[in-house]
Amino acid sequence: MLIKIRKSWELSENAVLDEGKYLNRRQILKGLGIGGLIAASPSILSNSVAATSDDPSAHLYPVARNTAYEGGRPLTPEKIATTYNNFYEFGSHKEISKAAQALKIRPWSVLIDGEVEQEQQIDIDDLLSRMPLEERIYRHRCVEAWSMVVPYSGFALKELVKLAKPTSKARYLIMQTFEDKEVATGQRQFWYPWPYTEGLSMEEAAHDLAFIATGLYGKPIPKQNGAPLRLAVPWKYGFKHAKSLVRFTFSEKRPVSFWQKLNENEYGFWANVNPEVRHPRWSQATERDLATNERIPTQFYNGYAEEVAGLYTEIGKKEPLFK
Ligand code: MTE
Numbered sequence: 001m002l003i004k005i006r007k008s009w010e011l012s013e014n015a016v017l018d019e020g021k022y023l024n025r026r027q028i029l030k031g032l033g034i035g036g037l038i039a040a041s042p043s044i045l046s047n048s049v050a051a052t053s054d055d056p057s058a059h060l061y062p063v064a065r066n067t068a069y070e071g072g073r074p075l076t077p078e079k080i081a082t083t084y085n086n087f088y089e090f091g092s093h094k095e096i097s098k099a100a101q102a103l104k105i106r107p108w109s110v111l112i113d114g115e116v117e118q119e120q121q122i123d124i125d126d127l128l129s130r131m132p133l134e135e136r137i138y139r140h141r142c143v144e145a146w147s148m149v150v151p152y153s154g155f156a157l158k159e160l161v162k163l164a165k166p167t168s169k170a171r172y173l174i175m176q177t178f179e180d181k182e183v184a185t186g187q188r189q190f191w192y193p194w195p196y197t198e199g200l201s202m203e204e205a206a207h208d209l210a211f212i213a214t215g216l217y218g219k220p221i222p223k224q225n226g227a228p229l230r231l232a233v234p235w236k237y238g239f240k241h242a243k244s245l246v247r248f249t250f251s252e253k254r255p256v257s258f259w260q261k262l263n264e265n266e267y268g269f270w271a272n273v274n275p276e277v278r279h280p281r282w283s284q285a286t287e288r289d290l291a292t293n294e295r296i297p298t299q300f301y302n303g304y305a306e307e308v309a310g311l312y313t314e315i316g317k318k319e320p321l322f323k
Helices: 013-031 042-052 124-130 157-164 258-262 305-312
Strands: 109-114 120-123 134-141 146-156 172-177 197-201 211-216 230-232 245-251 286-289 294-297
Touching: 109 124, 109 157, 120 124, 120 157, 134 211, 146 157, 157 211, 157 245
Parallel strands: 109 245, 146 286
Antiparallel strands: 109 120, 134 146, 146 211, 172 197, 172 245, 211 230, 286 294
């Protein structure tokens, strides 16, 4: 990013307590005999969830955890994941969580257009009721060399692709964030190429790991993390994870994304995590894990090489994949 990395890694006492609360909820479920792939009955938890959120989708969470996706490291305290954010629409610093509350997430709909059999505008609650929701723990590695381990709820992006019915011409999926200068004051900064746009190849979008997050820590995803829906592609740098999406466009042409428009040299289209390829201004060999405050080695494809490296066997021979 075009910003200075602040040294605000320290965990607060509160953060540790919040983490305890999240794990406790899970332990309660286990105690009720709901372990492994947790199929939580919403009624068991609806009281506590309703008390903590006015999001109309709150009754949907928590959802069953898919244990095929585990973080492999301690979970980041909820307090940190929800107060240390990048969301330039609300400010070019990490403390945007309060400002982001100005975002209105109902009514909200997403447009599916471009190379599809038929254009569709879908209401978010309709979409949520049609998608198979599950929880996955993902490692999340920012290009700024910090990382988190977070429990996202949501659905596999390939489910949305199925719903969209792309034509055979579709080669890329472009995802776009909302645009509203009234609430997102960062969008008044005309030198940024709003709206925030990201893209994936169709092969990436159809990969099991590509996920649309609609929840976080067993609750609806907070506004600062990209409510009501954001992308999560954990083998790529975090800037690919476009937030608060309103449009999915299937395209024959590769899009030029937000950061790529700003600085092609530093933020490329593929953005796959690679400890051996430096960002032009800093090393990517290690990262600060916000859960433990320790600097740890960065892994190739953020530790998901076994799952995704095959996507790039041919492309990798032709162009760099790691910017
Ligand atoms: N999406 C939008 N619309 N605007 C942004 O500024 N920042 C990106 C990504 N998605 C960003 C965005 C970056 S740089 C990162 S690292 C992640 O969001 C941060 O996600 P988090 O705040 O949930 O950790």
